Amino acid sequence: MKPALLDNLKCKVEGKTLFANDEARALLAGRMDELCRPTDPMWQKVKQSPSRTVYRGEIDGKAIYLKHYHRKDLARRLARMLGYSYARTEMWFSSYLASRNIPATHSLAACCSPGCEWLATLAIEPSETADIWQNRNLQQGQPGQLKVRRLTIDLARTIARMHEAGVIHRDLHAGNIIIRSDTPDPRCVIMDLHRMSKRPFLSRSARAMNLAQLLHDRMDSTTRSERLRFLKHYLAASDVSGTLRGWQLMIDEFAQRHRRKLYSHRDKRIFRDNRYFSRIQLGDTWSGHVVLASKRRTESSKAPDFEFKTDDWARALAQPERLSEHHLATVIKDSPSGRVVRRHLKVGPHELDVIVKRSRRKHTWKLLIDCFRPARAIRGFRLGHELLTRGIPVATPLACLQRRVGLLLLDNILITEAHNARQLDRFLDEWLTGPASADSPLAKGDRRRLANQVLWQMGRLLQRLHDNNYRHRDLKSPNMLVNWRPGQDPEILLVDMDGLRRVMWLTVRQRFQGLMRLNVSLLRCQAVNHAGQLRLLLGYLRRTGVGRVNFKPYWRMLENWSSRKLRKQIRSRRKRQRASRR
Numbered sequence: 001m002k003p004a005l006l007d008n009l010k011c012k013v014e015g016k017t018l019f020a021n022d023e024a025r026a027l028l029a030g031r032m033d034e035l036c037r038p039t040d041p042m043w044q045k046v047k048q049s050p051s052r053t054v055y056r057g058e059i060d061g062k063a064i065y066l067k068h069y070h071r072k073d074l075a076r077r078l079a080r081m082l083g084y085s086y087a088r089t090e091m092w093f094s095s096y097l098a099s100r101n102i103p104a105t106h107s108l109a110a111c112c113s114p115g116c117e118w119l120a121t122l123a124i125e126p127s128e129t130a131d132i133w134q135n136r137n138l139q140q141g142q143p144g145q146l147k148v149r150r151l152t153i154d155l156a157r158t159i160a161r162m163h164e165a166g167v168i169h170r171d172l173h174a175g176n177i178i179i180r181s182d183t184p185d186p187r188c189v190i191m192d193l194h195r196m197s198k199r200p201f202l203s204r205s206a207r208a209m210n211l212a213q214l215l216h217d218r219m220d221s222t223t224r225s226e227r228l229r230f231l232k233h234y235l236a237a238s239d240v241s242g243t244l245r246g247w248q249l250m251i252d253e254f255a256q257r258h259r260r261k262l263y264s265h266r267d268k269r270i271f272r273d274n275r276y277f278s279r280i281q282l283g284d285t286w287s288g289h290v291v292l293a294s295k296r297r298t299e300s301s302k303a304p305d306f307e308f309k310t311d312d313w314a315r316a317l318a319q320p321e322r323l324s325e326h327h328l329a330t331v332i333k334d335s336p337s338g339r340v341v342r343r344h345l346k347v348g349p350h351e352l353d354v355i356v357k358r359s360r361r362k363h364t365w366k367l368l369i370d371c372f373r374p375a376r377a378i379r380g381f382r383l384g385h386e387l388l389t390r391g392i393p394v395a396t397p398l399a400c401l402q403r404r405v406g407l408l409l410l411d412n413i414l415i416t417e418a419h420n421a422r423q424l425d426r427f428l429d430e431w432l433t434g435p436a437s438a439d440s441p442l443a444k445g446d447r448r449r450l451a452n453q454v455l456w457q458m459g460r461l462l463q464r465l466h467d468n469n470y471r472h473r474d475l476k477s478p479n480m481l482v483n484w485r486p487g488q489d490p491e492i493l494l495v496d497m498d499g500l501r502r503v504m505w506l507t508v509r510q511r512f513q514g515l516m517r518l519n520v521s522l523l524r525c526q527a528v529n530h531a532g533q534l535r536l537l538l539g540y541l542r543r544t545g546v547g548r549v550n551f552k553p554y555w556r557m558l559e560n561w562s563s564r565k566l567r568k569q570i571r572s573r574r575k576r577q578r579a580s581r582r
Helices: 003-008 021-036 074-081 086-099 131-137 143-165 205-220 224-237 244-268 311-314 366-372 376-389 424-432 445-466 509-526 530-541 552-581
Strands: 013-014 017-019 044-048 050-057 061-070 106-113 114-124 127-129 167-169 177-180 187-190 195-199 277-281 285-290 330-335 338-347 350-359 397-405 408-417 470-472 480-483 491-494 500-502
Touching: 017 021, 021 050, 021 106, 021 114, 021 311, 061 086, 061 445, 086 106, 086 114, 086 167, 106 131, 106 311, 114 397, 131 143, 131 177, 131 480, 143 167, 143 187, 143 205, 143 224, 143 552, 167 205, 187 530, 195 424, 205 224, 224 244, 224 509, 244 376, 285 376, 350 376, 366 408, 376 397, 376 500, 424 480, 424 509, 445 470, 445 491, 470 509, 509 530, 530 552
Parallel strands: none
Antiparallel strands: 013 017, 017 106, 044 050, 050 061, 061 114, 106 114, 127 177, 167 195, 177 187, 277 285, 285 397, 330 338, 338 350, 350 408, 397 408, 470 500, 480 491
8 A cells, every 4th residue: 555645545544444534533433343343233244255244234324334354365464464455455446536536435444453454335325236237127128228228328437437547447247336226317336446456557458358357247138239339438438549349359359268267267166165165075985065055046946045064965965875765756767877866855954856866887898987087976066067157057066976986986976956847848848739728828929939939048058058168969858947937038957967068169060960959859849840940040040249140051951960860860769679579
């Protein structure tokens, strides 16, 4: 922290505490004990992470947010010894941005003592984070869309002024932007200022990299027109050169780099001990990984609402061999490749409806290969959470177990969350071809729209899988579930990770193989005709910003490949029938 800058901003220092002004000192000076130890009932915990905890309380009728920093790793201790403080850094940026007329959270006081580091901030109420505010207004039709458009313009100008002041926010996403709801027009306020850095000069690439973080966060909830509108107003409010097209291409490139780096970082957490995952050791050489909490969820998922403990999981999984042999379990599949059951599982105070899959080895020669590769349950657990991170809905993996003696794999079990959803082919047959009844209150036109939504989402789901370099060799309708309730959009879930694997590069042939497998599996559904298959293809081909697509060459190739696959399946089935008659 630079003392000269603090003096210019008229901050008041008292002991180890730095006050923003005389008013803040008069408000908080007599509450030092409460601020250092927020155990009083007036303080309510809002958010907690391994590095900090946020509380909310009221002092003399004013709402205060208190952020305690408690990370104690070696790098953090060395930074404190050298005089670096997250709390004082955030307070300095709060004062600096306010002097440049940039809306940011107003810090009142910061303390950095050997055993305590905290920051007190004046609450902005009523307010919402930008992602929640945007999703809520988009559901209100045209009036809400107009509010989102005005917010887009205000956010672009705010970020432009921040960059003109030489400031970069290294964690720029919608969760760190709050929207004031006490003004006629929406106004954005930037928070989490300890992640900021100041530079004497910001290059075009530095600005583009910062904007790429916001682009990655809002990619799925905004259209290309909205992103171009944001960029247009940003350039108009900035003193930078370049064309709109050039900036768009540069930001897209940096967004792809940011996406790869972010996903790689999050994938590494799956098999580590942290607040979301934990390793577990059971008796008789059983070991595995379990979920403690999850912030990635699907619309029909209930498990992310709970927080688990490792000890509770150890008690619930104390006898792994009996998980799939429970007397109340409903057998879904029992074949040479594995046994799949549905049952209830009590983990601590929480009771879950789960799917237990116990894999079997069909061929003895795979015993040697399994010594040098992860078990199917471990692969399914990892791939499931990787897909959730990338916004692809799957049945949430809750636990994976394996039993090894040295390198020898003896057994493995995967536990996922169960959903009250229908398989894709059964859903289409039940809701779209059967007669209207009390259980199916859909008119003919509504059924057609529902079928179009489901088929379009299937294409988009496959597109997102391929865009993230995932290849599924067993992509068929029974491995996809549809969760839908009247008045809501349908949601498609992937439930089988055995045929999924990640590749370095996905060729055009491999992409069409996935389309062909899905297209062939839909031929069994009476509700899917040629128009429905075409809609699936268009959902896969069309994406934001590509305009019209000449789909006819793709359609003819897809029909040829599907016919070839059908003939192959018929020959294989006849061959098995002849063998069974002998």
